[in-house]
Amino acid sequence: ATGQPIATVLQATPATYDRVVQRAVERFQVWQTVPAPKRGQLVRDLGAALRAVKEPLGELIALEMGKIKVEGWGEVQEMIDICDFAVGLSRQLYGITTHSERPGHRMYEQWHPLGVVGIITAFNFPTAVWSWNAAIAAVCGDAMVWKPASTVPLCAIAVQHVANRVCADFQAEGSDGLFNLVVGPGATIGERMLNDPRVPLVSFTGSVRMGRWAAEAIARRLGRAILELGGNNGIIVSEDANLDLAVRAILFGAVGTAGQRCTTTRRIIMHRSIAPELTGRLVRAYGQVRLGNPLEDGVVMGPLVTEEAVEVMMAALEAIRAQGGEILTGGRRRPELGPCFVEPTIVRPELGPCFVEPTIV
Structure with missing residues (x-):
């Protein structure tokens, strides 16, 4: 509100980013083997941890981003709600079973985790958009790397601390290092993520102009994109x-x-x-x-x-x-x-x- 700095945040370098992604790749190899209902328990714990810090986290959102504190609390509630939703999904990762043209045979479908999911979020919802992606990705067996908007790094750091505590307390292999954060400019860290073949899916939130650029970069390497862009x-x-x-x-x-x-x-x-x-x-x-x-x-x-x-x-x-x-x-x-x-x-x-x-x- 005053235009004065409230903190300084160390920026990630390309080398730092590479180390974080490599760690996420390694943790994914273990996390994908954890049964989905067990993965859902971690997301349930994440929702409970966010519920415990709803008020201070919402006020941090108001302080750093500028939305009123009621909206900040509402944003944290969205995080809690998506965790509840994802927990339910952890027991609904169904595949279909079909008849085969061969006598006495049937075919069944099984969905496999993708790998490392990149999450690039915008300033206006500094934490909720991360949770919409992260909660579902965790249930599906994926690891995550989050690049928040450069204008709201403190919100991301606070959420990362919450996620780290949840993962440290969780009794399952692969949970440590499941959620990862890199704070840095879009021109270096964001672009590196868009072009990184180790990140098969990137969820990008931003303007239509930037979304078009991001989609083109991801498509060139045949990656997958989830885009949430501006509106009129x-x-x-x-x-x-x-x-x-x-x-x-x-x-x-x-x-x-x-x-x-x-x-x-x-x-x-x-x-x-x-x-x-x-x-x-x-x-x-x-x-x-x-x-x-x-x-x-x-x-x-x-x-x-x-x-x-x-x-x-x-x-x-x-x-x-x-x-x-x-x-x-x-x-x-x-x-x-x-x-x-x-x-x-x-x-x-x-x-x-x-x-x-x-x-x-």
Whole structure:
């Protein structure tokens, strides 16, 4: 919120990355032999450990990333929930059995672990996205290497400490070294992971532009990619819509995480007969959004993640004006709160690039 450093973090080198991946490869060779229900027990323990630190971990997310602490707690709850889900999957790794064309024979299908799974996460959900991948990969018998966004390394380090404790206490071969972390820039560590043949699957979260680049790099080596990319989401409000419900839904979808989610509401497409009333209601609602320190009670919206993100938003608003659009409310910096605070903004754009292209932080 203040723009001041809260910690310094040692960056991984390419040599460090190579050692971490090699360790993960070695641990995978053992972990894949552990029965899936037993692997599920480790993930159950991970969920319990996260439940025990839900409050402080959620507040660390708020401190480092800038989302309000209620959202930080909600993110940790998502981690707990996916662990519960993955535990159930550990007893549902089914394969089909089919008849053979040979008399007296049947064929059966068995799914095998892939190997080392690379997980590259974004700043806006610094821990939850890791868990969505890691919990299921662990149940399926895979080892993991995580490269978090460079802007939120402390959240990743905290989660890694939790995972390390769980693995150290778990009574099964291969669990030690199952979860691995490399903190470093995308241009070196991230690119190395995308091109690493020892990592057969990479889960990548980021912008569409970066996702296209990542997918091409992985495809060149015939690897597999899971992509969760940006969005330009719209809500359609019909002539007979409940406007009270619409305003609440739009506000929740647009203002949460300071509008920095891939699922953020960015466009409202409304029937012209209700446009004046709905627009007026939204302008009034936006004027009541309380900005401030994300750790304080009652704050609805925190800062953008970096000063660079602020500049990107300011440039987008200038582009909207240049294309004939109008800013109805917000759009001003709030330097008295900190260098990364900008008022939530509603614009009436002309149909053009600003309407169809998402703002990329």
